[in-house]
Amino acid sequence: MTAWDTEVDVAVVGGGACGVMTALRAARDPGRLVAVFEKSTREGCNAAISSGSLAAGGTRWQAAAGIEDSPKQHADDILRASGDEEWRPVVEALCAAAADLVEWIADTGYPIELGTDMPRAGMTARRLHTDTGRLGGARLMRHLRAVLETHDNVAFVDEAPVVNLVSHEGRAVGVVVSQNGSLQRVKADAVVLASDGFANAPALVEEHLPHLGTPFYGGVSTSTGDALAWALRLGGQLRNMGAGLRSGLVVVGHGTRVSPALPFNGAVLVNRDGERFVDEESKGYSSMAGVLRHQPGERAAMVWDATAMAATRESEMMRECLAAGAIQDRPTIEALAGSLSLTTAATERALTPLPGRRSLTAPYHFAWVTHGLLTTQGGLVIDPSGRVLNAEGEPIPGLYAGGGTACGLAGPHSDGYLSGNGLLSAFGMGWIIGDALAAVPA
Known part of the structure; x- marks a missing residue:
């Protein structure tokens, strides 16, 4: 193989909700060197333009408000709306992580409150958590990226789009990054595809979402779905591509x-x-x-x-x-x-x-x-640990996916989306993948 320009333990493609959370959790292991390659913070990510609402069942804020809820109730609500029972293991894994990750975010100094004034269709309990002041996802992403900067073993590289996935004998072994007009080959033990979906890729939208007509596009320009094609070359599979x-x-x-x-x-x-x-x-x-x-x-x-x-x-x-x-x-x-x-x-x-x-x-x-x-919900098939699966249901070695790159929680149709599903799947899978990559107790 061609020589590498640099080596890391974990290469994260995308610095949005999933990518940042993956890095934060993986970096708890001081022996892990993590690199996050972000296409453009200037152009933004879908988490940053969201309301920043975090859905979680069984949190300390709910308990204080006398609201009975649980990860199981949360998962059941999502699956009732989506009708996607096949995806239950992933949904249950995300809902099991949700309360811990929301409380952890608060414990990093982020001001969180329960949105008791935020009822939503399909929810059997008030479970949307938001920042005090209701300043939205941009505030949340700024905070988490600032926390990431405190880790000496993490490099957050902006204006550095990944342009290809490198594989060897069926295993993901690195990425190719475009930076300052040149291409850099970065070797990695694990590659995490955490970029946004494909809602700003006209050809893919026309192929998979023609039934939506010509909606106003309210997402970010960086949602071009590049990572899907890379994973497909390694045998990855797609599901629920008609949902947004x-x-x-x-x-x-x-x-x-x-x-x-x-x-x-x-x-x-x-x-x-x-x-x-x-x-x-x-x-x-x-x-x-x-x-x-x-x-x-x-x-x-x-x-x-x-x-x-x-x-x-x-x-x-x-x-x-x-x-x-x-x-x-x-x-x-x-x-x-x-x-x-x-x-x-x-x-x-x-x-x-x-x-x-x-x-x-x-x-x-x-x-x-x-x-x-706003964004797409279809994507790569993963297991509850975030590993990308091939047609036989086997994990592709070294390859993980979350956020907009992985299949979301809406089921096969857009009608199955519940408020908070996007950040739940992004932060939640980042939490799960990052913990799996860190050789320290969660």
């Missing part, structure tokens, strides 16, 4: 998103024909995207009032919407009807609360929302 993390909360003309908690505070969706076409609380924001796609003009007006605004306005999403001028205010039902191009009577009918729900009262707020694609 979608959003039915994208504000038309702005690209911001309103809060998923609005429907649980009385918000109503009204289409251009004046019809209330869905029970808003029955759909997660990913499955709502599919409903919106089939409405006239592929959009609808989300309408809410001051009570709902007070309950949600401190979320990162609502702050971004307000700053962008994406939310409109109307003082009366007549003014709202005029803005929706409906009669007052039709608007009143559309806003009639469903049984057990409260009535909205003037003044009103509204935004026209459409469907978007």
Whole structure:
């Protein structure tokens, strides 16, 4: 084989949630040299543009709030939504790790609280944990990368995209990195594919997700799915490639998103024909995207009032919407009807609360929302330890995957996605892989 330019114990492809967590856990072993190769922190990662909400069952915050939950209940909720029983071992492994990793993040100095005001469709308990101040995923990633900098045995290399996987006799043995205009061959005992998915790879999206139509793209530019082809050459397998993390909360003309908690505070969706076409609380924001796609003009007006605004306005999403001028205010039902191009009577009918729900009262707020694609959920088949499997179900030596590169938790369809699944699979698999690569007790 051609000579190597450098050698490490663990080469991590991608410095997002999965990659950083893998490095943090693996680096607990002082004898391990870990290198994280990040395509571009300037372009960002999906974790950084997320709400930063961490789903976990059985945490100390839930116990303090008197909320009964457990990893099993968490896993059962995910599998009920996805219908993907074949993936249960992976889901259960991630849910078993979730409470530990969220508490560990808090113990590194990150301010975490339980989002008791963050109900979500499909969850049988309030289990989304967020930062105090609700500043979102960017704050979380900055914190964890700062913690990573305290480890002398980790190199985080920015603007260093991996362009190929090196193998020998069926084993992953290193990566090829592009840096400063030259290619570097890096030998590694273990390679961890922790890059984002393929939502910004038009050819792959057209191949695997044509049923989504032409959604607004709300992910990062670096989600090009390069690692999938490398793993396939070594015998890796793909599954659930038709699933994506979608959003039915994208504000038309702005690209911001309103809060998923609005429907649980009385918000109503009204289409251009004046019809209330869905029970808003029955759909997660990913499955709502599919409903919106089939409405006239592929959009609808989300309408809410001051009570709902007070309950949600401190979320990162609502702050971004307000700053962008994406939310409109109307003082009366007549003014709202005029803005929706409906009669007052039709608007009143559309806003009639469903049984057990409260009535909205003037003044009103509204935004026209459409469907978007944030990231993909299909990817490589892995085992509960994060090892990439071949067609025979055997691990490919030296090769691990997590984050957007691995198959996610939505099942075969986007409707199976629950809030928090993305960061759960990314941080959770990073936690699991990193612990497996560290020769010290967890």
